[in-house]
Every structure is written in C-alpha cells, then in structure tokens.
Amino acid sequence: MTEHDTSPQRPSTPDRINPDGSTTIRVKRACNGCGTLLGDLAALDVDEHGNLTDVRTECAHCRPLVALEAAGCKTWQVTVRSIGDVDDQLDRLGIFAKGYWEYVDGKTRVVGLRVGSGEERVVARFGDWLVLGLDGRFTVHSAPAAAVVSAEATR
Numbered sequence: 001m002t003e004h005d006t007s008p009q010r011p012s013t014p015d016r017i018n019p020d021g022s023t024t025i026r027v028k029r030a031c032n033g034c035g036t037l038l039g040d041l042a043a044l045d046v047d048e049h050g051n052l053t054d055v056r057t058e059c060a061h062c063r064p065l066v067a068l069e070a071a072g073c074k075t076w077q078v079t080v081r082s083i084g085d086v087d088d089q090l091d092r093l094g095i096f097a098k099g100y101w102e103y104v105d106g107k108t109r110v111v112g113l114r115v116g117s118g119e120e121r122v123v124a125r126f127g128d129w130l131v132l133g134l135d136g137r138f139t140v141h142s143a144p145a146a147a148v149v150s151a152e153a154t155r
C-alpha cells in the first residue's frame with residue numbers, strides 16, 4: 001500500500017534500512033473500517049480486553065460514515081463474508097436485495113449486492129458500505145481503491 005492517509009494526531013515512522021541490509025519497521029495501525037494505514041500503532045489501539053479500538057474517526061475515508069452512524073443511519077459493509085447476513089437483514093426490513101453479477105476474468109460471478117429496484121436501486125460492490133439514510137433511501141459509500149484490491153485478494 002503506497003497511499004497513506006496519515007492521521008494528524010498519529011505519527012508515522014518510515015521504515016529504516018540498516019547498515020547490514022536489514023529493515024527496521026514500526027508496526028502500523030490500519031483503519032478497522034477500510035484497512036487504510038493510519039500511522040504508528042499506539043497503546044490506545046488495544047482496549048483493556050485486548051480488542052482493537054475503533055479508529056475510523058481518524059480515517060478521512062471512514063469519518064463521513066461514522067458521522068452518518070452517529071446521526072442514526074444504518075450501515076453495512078458488503079464483503080464476500082458479510083453479503084449473506086446483509087441480505088438477511090435487508091430481507092427482515094422488507095427490502096429487496098440480490099447478488100450483483102458481472103463478467104470477470106472469463107466467469108460470471110457475484111461482485112456485490114444490488115439493493116432495491118428500478119431507478120432507486122443501488123449497487124454496493126464488495127468492500128463498499130451500504131447506507132440506509134434517515135429518509136429511507138440507500139446510498140453507497142465506496143471503498144477506497146486499496147481496500148478493493150485487498151477484498152479481491154481474499155476471494
């Protein structure tokens with residue numbers, strides 16, 4: 001990953017090549033929303049139970065999503081692993097959704113989730129966030145390009 005959206009309050013120590021040819025690195029914290037590297041790992045990145053803390057507000061890409069959640073919007077990240085659960089949850093809300101198919105590398109395969117029908121429909125590709133606004137409409141918060149690459153690598 002070459003594009004870093006370094007958080008202003010978090011230092012980011014570059015890798016150092018030593019005289020013997022080895023490299024010294026500082027472990028980096030990735031955003032728990034999109035995987036973008038934010039800077040050096042800090043003690044506050046782990047809570048008292050050993051779980052990673054939510055640092056999405058440090059991420060320029062995820063900050064708008066956190067604001068939407070705080071305002072009461074419902075959000076789901078659509079991934080290869082979550083698509084079934086997201087589809088089930090939308091079903092329980094009475095919202096039509098189905099896999100979105102595309103021709104990729106000689107095969108037709110599911111690349112995301114299509115929500116709604118007609119003019120109102122939206123497509124959340126794997127890695128994207130589906131947002132149910134307070135007005136009852138769906139929008140898509142696209143994954144940053146680097147996150148899409150990592151989502152495809154895990155298929």
Ligand SMILES: [Zn+2]
Pocket residue numbers: 031032033034035036056059060061062063
């Ligand atoms: Zn993020």
